[in-house]
Amino acid sequence: MLSLYVPGDSFVHRAPAAAKLAILVICGAALFVVSGIPVHAAELALLAGLFHAARLPWRDTFRQLRTALIFLVPIFLFHVFVTDWTLGLETVLRILVLLLLAVLVTLTTRTTDMIDVLEAAVRPLRHVGVNPSKTGMMLSMVIRFIPMMMREAQEVLEAQRARGLDRNAIALLMPLLIKTLKMADDLSEAIEARGYDPEPVVPVWRRKG
Amino acid sequence: MIQVSDVSHRFGEREVLKDINLSVRERRVGVIGANGSGKSTFARLLNGLLIPDSGAVTVDGLDTREDAKAVRRRVGFVFQNPDNQIVFPVVEEDIAFGLKNLKLPKREIARKVDTVLAEYGLTHLRDRAAHLLSGGEKQLLAISAVLVMEPRYVVLDEPMTLLDLRNKKLILDTIRTIGQPVVLVTHDLDHLRDFERVIVFDGGRVVADGPPRDAIRHYTRAMA
Ligand SMILES: Nc1ncnc2c1ncn2[C@@H]1O[C@H](COP(=O)(O)OP(=O)(O)O)[C@@H](O)[C@H]1O
Ligand SMILES: [Mg+2]
Numbered sequence: 001m002l003s004l005y006v007p008g009d010s011f012v013h014r015a016p017a018a019a020k021l022a023i024l025v026i027c028g029a030a031l032f033v034v035s036g037i038p039v040h041a042a043e044l045a046l047l048a049g050l051f052h053a054a055r056l057p058w059r060d061t062f063r064q065l066r067t068a069l070i071f072l073v074p075i076f077l078f079h080v081f082v083t084d085w086t087l088g089l090e091t092v093l094r095i096l097v098l099l100l101l102a103v104l105v106t107l108t109t110r111t112t113d114m115i116d117v118l119e120a121a122v123r124p125l126r127h128v129g130v131n132p133s134k135t136g137m138m139l140s141m142v143i144r145f146i147p148m149m150m151r152e153a154q155e156v157l158e159a160q161r162a163r164g165l166d167r168n169a170i171a172l173l174m175p176l177l178i179k180t181l182k183m184a185d186d187l188s189e190a191i192e193a194r195g196y197d198p199e200p201v202v203p204v205w206r207r208k209g
Numbered sequence: 210m211i212q213v214s215d216v217s218h219r220f221g222e223r224e225v226l227k228d229i230n231l232s233v234r235e236r237r238v239g240v241i242g243a244n245g246s247g248k249s250t251f252a253r254l255l256n257g258l259l260i261p262d263s264g265a266v267t268v269d270g271l272d273t274r275e276d277a278k279a280v281r282r283r284v285g286f287v288f289q290n291p292d293n294q295i296v297f298p299v300v301e302e303d304i305a306f307g308l309k310n311l312k313l314p315k316r317e318i319a320r321k322v323d324t325v326l327a328e329y330g331l332t333h334l335r336d337r338a339a340h341l342l343s344g345g346e347k348q349l350l351a352i353s354a355v356l357v358m359e360p361r362y363v364v365l366d367e368p369m370t371l372l373d374l375r376n377k378k379l380i381l382d383t384i385r386t387i388g389q390p391v392v393l394v395t396h397d398l399d400h401l402r403d404f405e406r407v408i409v410f411d412g413g414r415v416v417a418d419g420p421p422r423d424a425i426r427h428y429t430r431a432m433a
Pocket of ligand 2: 248249250366367
């Protein structure tokens with residue numbers, strides 16, 4: 001599910017990451033102000049156009065949405081039974097528009113570009129000691145290592161099942177913890193070996209002069 | 210030239226390297242020895258990842274104690290486990306990482322990344338998620354990510370140990386094409402037959418050092 005970027009050359013792909021993220025945030029907020037089923041239907045049509053222009057494979061798009069779609073069903077049903085179905089439809093459309101917009105941005109924007117934007121966005125926080133470059137690095141590594149950790153967990157589980165062990169949190173966490181520590185150790189050396197050298201960040205209250 | 214002078218190192222009680230004195234001038238140097246004989250510790254000294262307890266390591270005259278950063282730029286390092294040295298989620302991002310650390314302009318980074326991707330046959334994988342590559346492709350990525358920084362020397366610590374036969378060969382063939390002087394740590398004698406020099410470690414000491422034939426004879430006898 002991670003590393004979602006689908007390479008392409010459409011204008012959606014080429015649009016600056018900062019603009020796309022800004023639009024996502026602004027539209028996300030605006031969505032809860034505008035109302036009306038026709039309005040949301042129109043937004044949906046517009047989004048369909050953008051997906052088409054970006055030539056995104058339906059399969060990738062659907063895979064991103066699958067889990068979320070499952071939640072839309074109970075939300076809709078809740079409204080049908082508790083309020084009325086039009087409100088349900090509107091809510092569901094609204095969430096769908098937001099989801100599709102988020103998926104569009106993630107599928108057409110490189111992780112590095114998004115992280116660069118994030119780094120720029122947290123830059124003002126350096127006065128209170130937040131290191132933008134380290135923040136970006138951390139985010140990249142999380143994205144890089146989540147799939148790996150999931151695979152490791154899977155392997156540990158399988159090894160234990162092979163030995164006839166039942167599911168057991170400690171038996172899972174211990175080997176995983178050891179592997180993670182080893183990995184973190186290796187990784188910090190690898191990062192050092194490639195010359196990582198972030199500028200130090202000093203919060204205002206520690207600055208002199 | 211990499212110069213190792215009177216180096217000893219211990220981890221806690223355990224003396225892992227003892228009185229190492231040697232210099233590396235050859236284009237192809239192999240390092241071999243049993244597990245735990247100190248090969249990795251030795252390799253990590255060469256680019257300042259590890260500073261010895263006593264003695265000195267210099268690279269082209271730069272002392273790792275004083276100029277660790279400059280030394281690391283000169284000496285590229287490839288680790289055993291490719292999974293634990295790929296930092297970024299996407300292939301081309303990972304290759305760009307070291308170049309960003311060198312503070313190169315974006316354009317130049319892009320150009321160098323393109324060149325190295327093409328050189329190592331990774332162009333078709335540039336947008337791929339690193340965690341989905343095969344073991345051999347991952348190690349190829351790790352090597353490319355080091356070579357793109359144009360180090361003067363390249364140290365590789367058992368880069369083939371975790372790979373299957375076919376990928377071992379791929380990586381070995383790739384190492385043959387490296388233009389810089391190479392120090393290759395391995396425990397497979399076959400990898401070193403065409404090397405100029407092989408250093409044999411045993412219990413933290415250098416027990417043989419010379420052309421592969423002599424060193425290999427020594428090593429085979431010791432392992433018997
Ligand atoms: N960071 C460390 N802390 C403690 N002991 C270590 C550390 N790294 C290596 N050692 C020990 O030093 C010895 C040599 O290790 P190493 O240089 O990795 O050998 P090799 O690469 O030849 O297998 C081993 O006994 C190992 O357990
Ligand atoms: Mg080792």
